[in-house]
Amino acid sequence: MNFTPDFLDEIRARLPVSEVVMRQVKLQRRGREFVGLSPFNAEKTPSFTVNDQKGFYHCFSSGKHGDIFRFVMETEGLSFPEAVERLASDAGVPMPERSDHDREREKRRLTLLDVMTKAATFFEQSLQAPEAAAARQYLEGRGLAPPSWKRFGIGYAPPGRYALKQYLASAGIDQALMAESGMLIAGEDIAVSYDRFRDRIIFPITDLQNRVIAFGGRAMNPDVPAKYLNSPETPLFHKGAILYNHAAARKAAYDAGGVIVAEGYMDVIALNLAGFDHAVAPLGTALTERQLQLIWRMAPEPVLCFDGDKAGLRAAFRALDLALPHLKAGYSLRFALLPEGLDPDDLIRDKGREAMAEILAKAHPLSAMLWSREVQAGSWNTPERRAALEKNLEAKLSEITDPKVRHHYAADLKNRLSRLWGSEPARQPRAGQPRPRAAAQPRAFGRDGRPPARQGLMRPPARLASGLNRREVLLALAPIHFPEILDRFTEKLAELDFSTPELDRLRQSLLDAAALPENLDRSHLIDHLADRGHGPALARLEQAEARAGNPMAAYVAKTGNIEGLIEQWLQAEKLHKKHTSLLRELHSTEMAFGQDMTDENFARMKEIRAQIDTLEGLEAAHEEQDV
Known part of the structure; x- marks a missing residue:
């Protein structure tokens, strides 16, 4: 109007x-x-x-x-x-008079809303019937007690083909309205129309005035093809323009200063019951542009919560691509990725509200998700592949229509590329010019705002003359010289973070080799790594080991004790993970202290530094025993 x-x-x-x-x-x-x-x-x-x-x-x-x-x-x-x-x-100002067409359309809407209200009442009543015992048991098994059923209007559609149809007919509603509202399946090729929802737990879907306009149903029978079923498109309901729990979440989102976007009804309900009442969900489909605009009207940086499996990542990346052309100053998305195999309902029931709150607090910004997707798509160890990565990133940049946002994304991606490729060699000063002082290097941050270990975080004291970390030389080189270590401890190697991108890429190639169907011996494994561009890294590791004066191959040949080397490798692996964890925790505490200089934050910072000093002292004490 x-x-x-x-x-x-x-x-x-x-x-x-x-x-x-x-x-x-x-x-x-x-x-x-x-x-x-x-x-x-x-x-x-x-x-x-x-x-x-x-x-x-x-x-x-x-x-x-x-x-x-x-x-x-x-x-x-x-x-x-x-x-x-x-x-x-x-x-107290009367609304303008509507046209005859507008008045007729509004009258029709009110009639359909009445049908939906009566249907909602029927479903709620049916949940109390004896034939709904399995549905009640399912809900209680998911942690939903009767007060929650009432709060969210949860109901049950009986298994009979005509239960709702007969109920609505008894209320004086004709079949044409039942079909128009989506409650019946009807058509010229259907002799007798019948209920759309049968033997399903029912979740009402409301508009912004909290009026029921549609339903979603979860099948109780595991053999039904569609586990979840929504109402069809109707004059009241346009699936791509509606969010589940939108009306209830608006005020909560305003109070919380944010909104959580989950994947389904049960996720939203579980989040609400855990105190996250600013949660909504799209309706069984990928997020639409209209839903994105609705979410941004609730909060400028909504957190999209996805399962951490491949399907969840695909959904996250679809949302990322949808948002790129619509980004504007102050408006973006953040992504909370759950542990694989868990949805919010599972996580809250298994690990509690605090675990969910921690994941939401560490949600990744859209820029980090974009970078992660493009970089993890392949290996970038040749000029051609690097050019392809830059081309892909430029294509994504071009989708951002806001010039200021695009400018800052370009700067962010440029910095990330510089760190990925490594620093350029420093230019030598001309004769007679003073040698410039080394500039302080900017600290690289990970997805959650903390510096990841593989971006230069790790700076342990035990370094060789080459500048390489003694511990990392052992961790990287032993699985190459003795592939038995790679075979037996692949998972431990996968969990390690190295201090340089070069070593981290070598680690990834070792993991790729471990996944090959054939077992590679030492010489074939070295050839495999060299073919993938790791020749220079291998040469530096070998030189560092030789300068240390205790080559591991000679050690094993002399003692015949591979188990001794394996024990040293496992000790180094354990020490490395502990050191990495402490350094990350220290950085997080330093950030907290910078924002809130309390005695508690200062004491925690001192405690972590003391633990790091103790750990590094222990490593130095055993340095002579390191291979």
């Missing part, structure tokens, strides 16, 4: 901006204006101003600015027509 300027001005004249804002923000008068804490950002010093004479609010911390309609849209997630209707009612 189009609204005339006079109509909108009449609402503005009757509702001062301060009156509308004060429903959600505590304001104090200062001269001609009101001030308060921003409803859009967490802050301690008020930066939010309201001016009734000029008819607007302005938030200096977020840059948001607007009138009463914009404020209601921003804080409650309403569309413009919905905001107008809400405020017109508050102001």
